[in-house]
Amino acid sequence: MKLISWNVNGIRAVIKYGFLEFLSNHDPDIICLQETRADSDQIELNLLQYHQYWNPAEKKGYSGTVIFTKIKPIQVNNGIGIKKHDQEGRVITLEFQDYFLITVYTPNAQRKLLRLGYRTKEWDVDFLAYLKKLEREKPVIFCGDLNVAHKEIDLANPKTNKNNAGFTKEERTGFENLINAEFIDTFREFEKKGGHYTWWSNFSNARQRNIGWRIDYFCISSLLRNRLIKSYILPQVMGSDHCPIVMVLE
Numbered sequence: 001m002k003l004i005s006w007n008v009n010g011i012r013a014v015i016k017y018g019f020l021e022f023l024s025n026h027d028p029d030i031i032c033l034q035e036t037r038a039d040s041d042q043i044e045l046n047l048l049q050y051h052q053y054w055n056p057a058e059k060k061g062y063s064g065t066v067i068f069t070k071i072k073p074i075q076v077n078n079g080i081g082i083k084k085h086d087q088e089g090r091v092i093t094l095e096f097q098d099y100f101l102i103t104v105y106t107p108n109a110q111r112k113l114l115r116l117g118y119r120t121k122e123w124d125v126d127f128l129a130y131l132k133k134l135e136r137e138k139p140v141i142f143c144g145d146l147n148v149a150h151k152e153i154d155l156a157n158p159k160t161n162k163n164n165a166g167f168t169k170e171e172r173t174g175f176e177n178l179i180n181a182e183f184i185d186t187f188r189e190f191e192k193k194g195g196h197y198t199w200w201s202n203f204s205n206a207r208q209r210n211i212g213w214r215i216d217y218f219c220i221s222s223l224l225r226n227r228l229i230k231s232y233i234l235p236q237v238m239g240s241d242h243c244p245i246v247m248v249l250e
Contacts, residue, residue: 007242017239032103124174139221186231
């Protein structure tokens with residue numbers, strides 16, 4: 001079972017850049033996309049092998065998520081059931097026989113940390129509660145752009161970014177709460193060293209210089225650890241300021 005997650009920074013743009021070729025070459029069983037910025041009626045995708053599930057934001061051209069899956073789920077839900085969170089199309093949950101799969105596009109704290117309070121005191125708290133509620137029924141996989149670098153090893157310049165969005169103490173604590181709730185950061189099960197990133201600024205040739213951040217994750221319930229085979233990053237794949245990440249399960 002191969003799963004891919006990718007913040008595409010606009011699905012229409014990434015389609016022009018070669019998304020269908022990427023899909024053909026990597027052939028995932030499931031692919032989860034974030035920041036799609038579109039609804040299904042705005043795009044024609046000839047993906048006969050995939051079931052498509054879209055959750056666009058109410059605001060046009062903003063946020064949004066989608067999942068393409070070869071395996072038809074038992075049930076599909078958009079959002080986490082809390083109105084203040086569910087207007088931006090940030091979460092899709094698919095229920096399968098053995099687990100729930102969630103794609104998530106976590107709100108950014110924004111410049112000057114204008115949204116930090118909402119992000120850390122409301123969203124992070126409610127999203128973790130949602131995950132644990134699902135986990136009472138069966139194990140959980142969640143993936144996507146979580147908009148936080150967990151540790152100093154997860155970004156190239158930790159010292160100069162300590163009070164910047166994505167690396168504040170509050171956001172990092174929010175991610176640590178996920179780990180303390182016994183969810184596993186799957187990439188770190190295989191790679192303990194730094195230098196591995198999933199997002200790069202568009203300025204100062206950051207991507208070419210590999211001055212990046214690891215803010216995209218596949219996380220799983222601890223009960224699924226024995227099924228985890230691989231978890232890795234595809235930094236060479238272009239088309240977005242993020243790159244895809246991959247997880248393989250038995």
